[in-house]
């Protein structure tokens with residue numbers, strides 16, 4: 002059964018939050034087209050900018066009766082968390098996703114206005130901790146995901162999570178078409194996290210050359226390595242090569258951090274994408290991508306119903 006908080010969706014998809022890629026237009030157009038739009042709060046350099054983004058997104062999605070999500074870094078290195086949470090309380094995103102730390106700091110704030118908190122997890126210990134902390138849902142980031150990736154098969158991960166968790170499960174990682182969405186829902190997911198499929202969308206903030214590389218790339222053009230940020234992430238090989246990296250010898254950076262000054266460069270010049278990159282054929286508006294996903298989803302439903 003569809004969770005009540007996701008009932009109004011046309012398709013069980015969340016356009017995943019992407020650093021330097023997700024902006025208000027992508028979030029709003031996604032929400033208007035009947036899926037969840039999301040952005041990571043670090044995409045706003047200042048609290049004033051975040052206030053203005055949230056103001057716009059909240060007003061325009063409310064008008065369209067759409068759903069949106071803010072993705073917060075709850076890791077102790079995020080010294081803006083208190084300010085981010087104050088803006089969450091002010092603008093009331095229906096969904097808050099916590100990443101790189103416990104969902105606990107967000108839960109009372111979000112529950113106060115009736116929103117839900119989903120915790121981004123990549124393994125069972127993290128999932129169990131998040132469930133124990135009271136998260137309403139889990140975002141199971143699995144193998145094949147763009148950006149910082151998981152390692153577990155989405156299907157195996159879903160089954161393992163469903164053994165102890167009956168809240169909302171959002172699964173992501175290499176799911177880039179409507180058939181994948183139908184498969185994930187059949188396997189126990191409530192919603193699918195989809196980043197890569199929207200990288201080249203008209204509303205994405207990715208620079209034109211990045212979008213073009215995404216359109217031209219296939220699954221073979223992806224490399225997973227921890228060498229760039231200290232955590233396993235999925236990159237477009239060509240962008241590493243264009244920046245002087247030797248693919249057979251990526252050296253470990255000196256510092257491992259998530260918010261340091263040099264991280265921007267990594268995502269700005271070194272471009273991330275997941276294994277589903279081959280599904281991106283055009284730089285279409287989000288609305289058109291979502292319409293195509295809907296058609297693909299319906300075809301998959303018809304295929305499943307033959308058995």
Ligand SMILES: Cc1cc2nc3c(=O)[nH]c(=O)nc-3n(C[C@H](O)[C@H](O)[C@H](O)COP(=O)(O)O)c2cc1C
Pocket residue numbers: 017018019020021022041072100121142145146147148149173174175176177194195196197198200272273274275276277
């Ligand atoms: C360019 C890029 C940037 C990303 N930035 C973030 C981020 O800032 N925070 C986050 O939690 N996940 C981030 N992700 C991961 C996505 O939210 C999501 O887990 C992933 O895109 C799902 O897999 P898919 O790319 O195969 O659809 C990023 C992914 C990409 C491709």
